Amino acid sequence: MLLTDNTKRAFGITIHELERGRAVLSMRVRDDMANGFGITHGGMVFTLADTAFAYACNEADTAVVASGVDITFTRASHAGDTLTATAERRWLSGRNGLYDVTVADQEGRIVAEFRGRSLATNRPIPLPSDTRTDGTTATEVRA
Numbered sequence: 001m002l003l004t005d006n007t008k009r010a011f012g013i014t015i016h017e018l019e020r021g022r023a024v025l026s027m028r029v030r031d032d033m034a035n036g037f038g039i040t041h042g043g044m045v046f047t048l049a050d051t052a053f054a055y056a057c058n059e060a061d062t063a064v065v066a067s068g069v070d071i072t073f074t075r076a077s078h079a080g081d082t083l084t085a086t087a088e089r090r091w092l093s094g095r096n097g098l099y100d101v102t103v104a105d106q107e108g109r110i111v112a113e114f115r116g117r118s119l120a121t122n123r124p125i126p127l128p129s130d131t132r133t134d135g136t137t138a139t140e141v142r143a
Contacts, residue, residue, distance in 0.1 A: 074112060
């Protein structure tokens with residue numbers, strides 16, 4: 001996933017820790033990530049949390065996807081802030097998992113709490129060489 005993750009690259013997300021069931025990622029909030037009120041757009045906070053969730057739950061040879069998520073925004077952040085998302089597995093049984101992600105600013109103040117429900121698929125994780133010019137993979141085209 002790391003090699004084919006265009007979202008991580010586009011948003012400038014950095015991976016700090018990565019282990020089975022846990023991931024710590026950060027993102028510096030750019031000016032273009034702020035909404036009309038001058039605060040970090042909720043979609044940007046969600047993207048960081050969702051990316052940390054994805055890295056925490058994709059630990060095997062098949063793709064794991066979100067089956068549902070909830071997010072609660074607890075305080076505003078702004079351009080120039082560095083947000084850190086810490087994702088941790090709470091429960092895993094069969095194809096289903098439950099993960100909590102806390103997003104905090106550079107002062108350690110909680111910006112959002114995210115809970116993700118995962119579903120393991122039977123699809124292999126695409127490899128970089130499997131990516132086509134239109135952004136799809138040969139695996140997706142065959143499916």
